Amino acid sequence: MKDSNQLDGLAIEANGLVKTFKDNKAVDGIDLRVEAGTIYGILGPNGAGKTTTINMLATLMKPDAGEAKIFGYDVFKQPQIVRSLIGVTGQYASVDENLTATENLVIFARLLGLSRSAAKAKAADLLEEFGLTEAASRPLAKFSGGMRRRLDLAASLIAQPPLIFLDEPTTGLDPRTRNQMWATIRRMVKTGSTILLTTQYLDEADQLADRIAVIDHGRVVAEDTPDNLKISIGxxxxxxxxxxxxxxxxxxxxxxxxxxxxxxxxxxxxxxxxxxxxxxxxxxxxxxxxxxxxxxxxxxxxxxxxxxxxxxxxxxx
Amino acid sequence: MTTATLPISTLPVNGKIGLRQTIRNTLTMAYRALLKIKHTPDQLVDVLLQPILFTLMFTFIFGGAISGSIENYLPLLIPGILVQTIVSASLTTGVQLREDMEKGVFNRFKSLPMARIAPLAGALITDFVRYGIATSITFAMGFLLGYRPEAGALWVIAAGLLAMLSAWCVSWIFAFLGMIMRTAQSVQGVSFLILMPLTFMSNAFVPVETMPGFMQTIVRFNPVSHLVTAIRDMTNTGQIGPDFWLTLAGMAVIVLIFAPLTVNVYKRQA
Missing domain, CATH: 3.30.70.2250 (B family DNA polymerase, N domain, alpha/beta motif)
Structure with a gap:
């Protein structure tokens, strides 16, 4: 058993991931190596296999072939260990529409093992940090798209996981809200978290990521730093x-x-x-x-x- | 960043989930289901209105024809209505489970290091609230119309608890349907097709003796009939008869078949 203080080296190591839905090869042999403490961007159009890749790495889906390790733990053989090391913010709000912002965070915190009072304190802290305090007791149905995303992100940070998956964190947001999200993501990595994010926007990957994998039709077609990628394409x-x-x-x-x-x-x-x-x-x-x-x-x-x-x-x- | 999101997980990294955590997670999920009822109380419409509507309809339409008078019909009818209401309340379990699992929030539950079974178990626990409401309203309606159970209040409470327990057992069937079907609508449709014959091809509303021979056979094998008879025995004569034990046995069989099936399918999906 590794000590959790030794979570360095590679945050993600995936080899030859394959996932087929009926006759559609959504992911067709993806390799990834993500250094701990960096932001890694997966860039690709709709249907390129971004979400499927994240779902497999986040233990939500089993691959048809290939293997993946998160901080050295096998994603498919030790999923419960991996789940305690990751936070996932899905493309579609992974929060509860019927509940208030506070209730959402308290429930996730309780499920993560925090006591009742610690869960309440954590929820209040996170709401404050993400500028949602005023809306804390409002049901989510009355939230704007940007507020929902922020709450979603906050929910992924409850356990302070060392690796965070963000699936298209800014798709559908207006430019101002997008800039706020970018600032939040940059802050997160300053404290040492590793982030894997997917995006359809070159601009976003360029702004945030230390390295980018460009994927298309379930394959990595290029992998480099944003600067090198841009040089190669002008x-x-x-x-x-x-x-x-x-x-x-x-x-x-x-x-x-x-x-x-x-x-x-x-x-x-x-x-x-x-x-x-x-x-x-x-x-x-x-x-x-x-x-x-x-x-x-x-x-x-x-x-x-x-x-x-x-x-x-x-x-x- | 005021609260210092540390790079190191605050969770113990061991990957084992014990019984205590399973119970705690289940209770949290039950609490979540309660909060959902609080925020959208309209999901209680079926257990609030159905017993009122059905008791009134059946009493005034069939009372005279079946038992000669309303007073004579109520001791027969109220246990029947109770069973019908509570079994259809258990149908909602499957529908709501399917709806829940289609939502994005379920992806987060799946990615948390929590007991896999908790969302399912929590939902089934909170359903007791629904069953409790349905049971109370049915007996209250009967009382308003002049039903005075001869065995007294304690037997009525005991019969209510038996009905609630049975509903919980039956809800595993609908939870299973919720797992294997694709949409909430299809769960609703198929469950209804099971529910209608199950409750009507029983002795819930009409004495068995008035039915043709083949139907009598079906009715006698229907577990719903035994539940209805057990409740009638308890509320009207204060007795625990053979039907009580047959009901418990029947319910145990349902749980023994459908609980492992449901949990199995659920774990494979989750």
């Missing part, structure tokens, strides 16, 4: 619409020769040029002007999940 890109579509191939050649940029056609008359820095945009335009290539429209774009997938898998998300 940080930003310049969309150029040409006046004369016959000049497109010339324009692409010019960018390759003078600037080393590999641009590609995205329509008959439009080119997408990935940039290292926004400064390069000026160079591109100057070079095109020097060749007398006329432009009708330009647009500086941040890479989207779509482009990540286009670059990594060769097909749209």
């Amino acid at each position: 940080k930003e890109s310049l969309m150029i619409k040409l006046k004369n579509k016959d000049e497109a191939s010339v324009a692409i050649r010019v960018m390759k020769e003078f600037l080393g940029i590999t641009a590609r056609m995205i329509a008959d008359d439009s080119i997408n040029a990935p940039l290292e820095t926004p400064d390069q945009a000026a160079d591109v335009l100057t070079n095109l002007r020097a060749k007398s290539i006329s432009i009708v429209e330009i647009n500086l774009q941040k890479p989207t999940l779509d482009e990540v997938f286009l670059t990594l898998t060769g097909e749209a998300a």
Whole structure:
């Protein structure tokens, strides 16, 4: 038996996880290695297998093949030990709609073994911390989406688990509430927790994660730090619409020769040029002007999940 | 971060769940079910209204035809209504269990290091509140209409407890249906199809002697008939007859079959 103080090294180690629903391979051989004390992002479109992966790691679902360890404990052979090391915040509010915020937290705390008074104190603390004190005795049916997510997150922190799963923590939230969630998640990791989060937004993974696994069709298609991933796909890109579509191939050649940029056609008359820095945009335009290539429209774009997938898998998300 | 979310779990990391924790978790889940009743009291509509409605309907429609007068019918009818009400109250167990398990909160229960059986066991315990309400209202309605059980109040209480215990045993059947069926609606539908013949093909409302031979056979084998007779014996004559023991035996058989089945399916899903 390990001492709980020695929870270092790898928080998650998964090899070859497979899960098939009828004839749909939701997860098709996923490997993950997550260092303790980091935020790890799983990035992918709807249906890529993100939630299924989390469900298997969180003991909610048995895989058809593969193995996984949480802090060295086998997820499928020692599920009860693993459950005492994790907190799960699901994509759909895993709190009780009919009860008040306080009642929800007290019940989870009691189930985790806290005494009646300790459970009440813990609930009050967490509600305060997540700015929900005023709504404490309101039934959840009257909560906004953001409040519900915050309560959900609070419920995952009752036992102060060393590993927390967050399944799409900000999907469906407005930008302001999303920023609050991000701040909360960053605070959590400062105190030493490891976080595995899934997201559909490159921006979110970039903001929060130390490492990102991009998954598609149940497979990891890329795994790296956000910076390296962005370098591989270009940080930003310049969309150029040409006046004369016959000049497109010339324009692409010019960018390759003078600037080393590999641009590609995205329509008959439009080119997408990935940039290292926004400064390069000026160079591109100057070079095109020097060749007398006329432009009708330009647009500086941040890479989207779509482009990540286009670059990594060769097909749209 | 004022409360210092430490990186180290406050839970003992041993993965074993003993009897004490199982009981504590079960009581917490029972408390949760009570809170749900408190916040949405409309889920008690069936146990509040059904005994009132059915007692009135059956008394005034069938009383004269079956027993010659209302006063003569009540000692026959009230135990019948009680059993029907309480068995249909136990049906709700399965429906609510299914509804509960479809909600996101069940995923959290499954991810907590708690006794797997607690959500099921807790719900079944809290159902005693429902059965208690149904029993009290049925006897109260009977009293209002002029029913005076000859055996006295203590026998009525004892009969009520027998009815509640039986409802709990029968609720395992519906809990099992709740586990194996996909939606709350289908649980409701199938349970109702079981419930109707079970309560009507019995001696609950009509004397057995008036039925054709094959039906008499069915009625005599129906455990509901034995429960009804046992309750009539207790409330009307203050006796514990063979039907009391047959009822207990029948209920024990139901629990012995359906409790392990239900727990098994539940554990595989949870």
